[in-house]
Amino acid sequence: MTNRDRATTLSPEAKTALLEAVSFEDLVRQELRLLGEDPERPGLHRTPERVANSLRWLTRGYGLTLDDVVGDGIFPADHDSMVLVKDIELYSLCEHHLLPFFGKAHIGYVPDGRILGLSKLPRIVDLFARRLQTQERLTEQIAQAIEDALRPRGVGVVIEAYHLCMMMRGVEKQNSKTLTSSVRGEFRRDLKTREEFLRLVLSRTTL
Numbered sequence: 001m002t003n004r005d006r007a008t009t010l011s012p013e014a015k016t017a018l019l020e021a022v023s024f025e026d027l028v029r030q031e032l033r034l035l036g037e038d039p040e041r042p043g044l045h046r047t048p049e050r051v052a053n054s055l056r057w058l059t060r061g062y063g064l065t066l067d068d069v070v071g072d073g074i075f076p077a078d079h080d081s082m083v084l085v086k087d088i089e090l091y092s093l094c095e096h097h098l099l100p101f102f103g104k105a106h107i108g109y110v111p112d113g114r115i116l117g118l119s120k121l122p123r124i125v126d127l128f129a130r131r132l133q134t135q136e137r138l139t140e141q142i143a144q145a146i147e148d149a150l151r152p153r154g155v156g157v158v159i160e161a162y163h164l165c166m167m168m169r170g171v172e173k174q175n176s177k178t179l180t181s182s183v184r185g186e187f188r189r190d191l192k193t194r195e196e197f198l199r200l201v202l203s204r205t206t207l
Helices: 003-009 012-021 024-034 047-058 066-070 120-129 135-150 191-202
Strands: 074-076 083-094 100-110 114-116 154-163 178-185
Touching (some): 066 135, 083 154, 100 120
């Protein structure tokens, strides 16, 4: 019986106990051995520790909630004009290959009596981007989070990103960019609101 066969026969509790008995660093050392490397050579000696710390940082969104990042950053507002924050940098890890994808998020919403502090929108992006992700799900999660936090009249989210799983491996297309969008409330029902949002997102004006 192979190690893989043994692992499949373990109960969920036994699998959890087995994982907890092995450190993150030990798993990275084993990966290096499987790649044909010597994890004890000088250049790699501290790599397991660095990789473990790096992945914990890159996936820190798992340890946060929407309440954590929004906090007391919701304020009363007596207007219903669109709020738009463009070009929010994002970095995430593709859940299929654990390779990075990166790009920009554009977020707009129409308030209904309340607005978010502007810094909270990038924090919401990071809350979900700092997890293993697909771009499609990330876009929907950001839109849903803004709905949950504010209950606005409408929300629109557009993400444009480059995926290293397409650029470094597989089809190796260096200039391909993926765009995803999620529109809700007035952004979905009202064509003029949606068009205004997309026009502002696609414009490349600079200050």
